[in-house]
Amino acid sequence: xxxxxxxxxxxxxxxxxxxxxxxxxxxxxxxxxxxxxxxxxxxxxxxxxxxxxxxxxxxxxxxxxxxxxxxxxxxxxxxxxxxxxxxxxxxxxxxxxxxxxxxxxxxxxxxxxxxxxxxxxxxxxxxxxxxxxxxxxxxxxxxxxxxxxxxxxxxxxxxxxxxxxxxxxxxxxxxxxxxxxxxxxxxxxxxxxxxxxxxxxxxxxxxxxxxxxxxxxxxxxxxxxxxxxxxxxxxxxxxxxxxxxxxxxxxxxxxxxxxxxxxxxxxxxxxx
Ligand SMILES: C[S@@+](CC[C@H](N)C(=O)[O-])C[C@H]1O[C@@H](n2cnc3c(N)ncnc32)[C@H](O)[C@@H]1O
Numbered sequence: 001x002x003x004x005x006x007x008x009x010x011x012x013x014x015x016x017x018x019x020x021x022x023x024x025x026x027x028x029x030x031x032x033x034x035x036x037x038x039x040x041x042x043x044x045x046x047x048x049x050x051x052x053x054x055x056x057x058x059x060x061x062x063x064x065x066x067x068x069x070x071x072x073x074x075x076x077x078x079x080x081x082x083x084x085x086x087x088x089x090x091x092x093x094x095x096x097x098x099x100x101x102x103x104x105x106x107x108x109x110x111x112x113x114x115x116x117x118x119x120x121x122x123x124x125x126x127x128x129x130x131x132x133x134x135x136x137x138x139x140x141x142x143x144x145x146x147x148x149x150x151x152x153x154x155x156x157x158x159x160x161x162x163x164x165x166x167x168x169x170x171x172x173x174x175x176x177x178x179x180x181x182x183x184x185x186x187x188x189x190x191x192x193x194x195x196x197x198x199x200x201x202x203x204x205x206x207x208x209x210x211x212x213x214x215x216x217x218x219x220x221x222x223x224x225x226x227x228x229x230x231x232x233x234x235x236x237x238x239x240x241x242x243x244x245x246x247x248x249x250x251x252x253x254x255x256x257x258x259x260x261x262x263x264x265x266x267x268x269x270x271x272x
Contacts, residue, residue: 025193050074053101061124063097065160068243069188076184076240076247077105080155086110087152087180091136091171092160096124103129113151115161137167142174155183163189165197172200176248185248201246205239207232225260233258 051070057063080086086109088102093116102112112129114121115136125131132150134141136159145151157179159171168187179185190198210230217223234254240247 061097062095089113089154090158093121159187168197182252221262227258
C-alpha cells in the first residue's frame with residue numbers, strides 16, 4: 001500500500017512535460033552572463049597535470065581539446081589512476097597527441113586503445129598503446145572487437161571521434177554495457193542546445209529518477225520506502241553534464257534497491 005504523501009509525490013513528479021523543459025530554457029536565458037574575456041590564465045583549474053602536459057606540447061604530435069575538459073577529466077579519472085590493469089579507450093586519434101597525454105597521466109601499466117576511421121592512425125601504435133581502425137557508427141565493428149577480444153572491457157571510454165549524434169549514440173549504446181564496474185564514459189563535443197545526442201542522454205538520465213515500483217513498510221522505519229531499481233539505477237551511479245561533455249559513471253556493483261529509512265522518534269502529525 002503506497003502512503004498518501006507518496007501518492008501526492010507521484011502525482012507531482014510524473015506529469016513531466018515539455019513545458020517544464022521550455023521553462024528551464026527560459027530560466028537559463030535569464031541567468032546572468034559572465035563578464036567578457038577569458039579567465040586570467042585561461043585555466044579552469046583542477047586538471048593541472050593534464051593541462052600542464054597539454055601546454056607543454058609545443059612540439060610533436062598535436063592534441064586538440066577544449067581547455068575546460070582537463071578539469072573534468074581529472075575529477076572523474078583521478079580515482080581510477082591506481083587501478084590494476086587499467087584499460088583506456090579513446091575514439092578519435094587525429095594526430096596522436098592525446099594518446100601521449102593519457103600515457104603520461106595513467107602511467108606505463110595502463111593499456112591504451114585508440115580507435116579512428118583513418119588508417120594512417122596505425123602509425124601511433126606503440127607497446128601498450130593499440131590502434132584499431134574502424135567506424136564508430138558501425139555496430140558490427142564494436143561487436144566484433146568485443147567478441148573476439150581485440151578490445152577488452154574498458155575502465156574508461158573517451159569519445160572524441162566524429163562528434164555526430166548518430167556516432168555518439170551508437171558508440172554509447174554499444175560500449176556502455178561493457179564498461180567495467182566503477183568505470184567512466186565520457187562523450188565530448190556535444191554542441192548546441194537542441195543537440196540530438198544531448199536529448200538522448202537526457203532520456204537516459206531521466207531513468208535515474210524512475211519509481212516504477214515502490215514498497216512501503218510503515219512498521220519498519222529502516223525500510224519505510226523501498227524502490228526496486230530499474231536497469232539504469234542498478235548499473236549507473238551518475239550522469240554528469242558539463243559544457244559540451246557528458247560523463248557517465250558506472251556503479252562498482254549492481255544496486256538492487258533504493259531505500260528511504262526514517263530516523264528519529266518525533267514526527268509532525270500533518271504528514272501521515
Ligand atoms: C577531434 S579529432 C580527435 C582529437 C584527438 N583525440 C585529440 O585530442 O587531439 C577526431 C578524430 O576522429 C576521427 N573520426 C571521425 N569520424 C570517425 C568515425 N566515424 N569513427 C572513428 N573515428 C572517426 C577523425 O579521423 C579524427 O582523427
